[in-house]
Amino acid sequence: AQKITQTQPGMFVQEKEAVTLDCTYDTSDQSYGLFWYKQPSSGEMIFLIYQGSYDEQNATEGRYSLNFQKARKSANLVISASQLGDSAMYFCAMNSGGSYIPTFGRGTSLIVHP
């Protein structure tokens, strides 16, 4: 069975500062994929970034980067230079074992202060 844990229910950050959102995962599969999604108050889940278990480099997409530490089974999302529009729920998710259905964490609510 696969499991995603997000231990931070809520996070606050000052505008223009960097913030790290934690995600740990558990799977017995060697091949898996890790995803981060953003969900604004409007409800739509927006794909941010993907990391494959065999990728040697940490994934980056603009201001988003994924700090992938395989031995520790962690896949933290780093948002650099936070903007007010980054205020949202953030979900970590994982596919493994050939399943097309990701397992989602409970999410972290991020609030960016001006």
Added chain:
Amino acid sequence: KAGVTQTPRYLIKTRGQQVTLSCSPISGHRSVSWYQQTPGQGLQFLFEYFSETQRNKGNFPGRFSGRQFSNSRSEMNVSTLELGDSALYLCASSRGTSGSGTYNEQFFGPGTRLTVL
């Protein structure tokens, strides 16, 4: 490329009624998944359809059903509504054919917010 669309965006129903939600995936995507999101339970997987067949199913009662049409559009039906069915229902589309399945990026629609009174 048009995104995933869901209709209606908002619904208000009363207990005992039934409801049908619709989802149109991104062109070329053959997989459609449905999720229920509530504050208490988080995001829960309902079922996934691929090429008109239910390929995966979550742990929901039989009142929740779905189908997929030949154009990949999908509908979800909930019969005999209960108060606890009030939730945001999200639809996600993906190619659904990524080899090992590890990279199967899902694109979500805006959701249908269902309120059961």
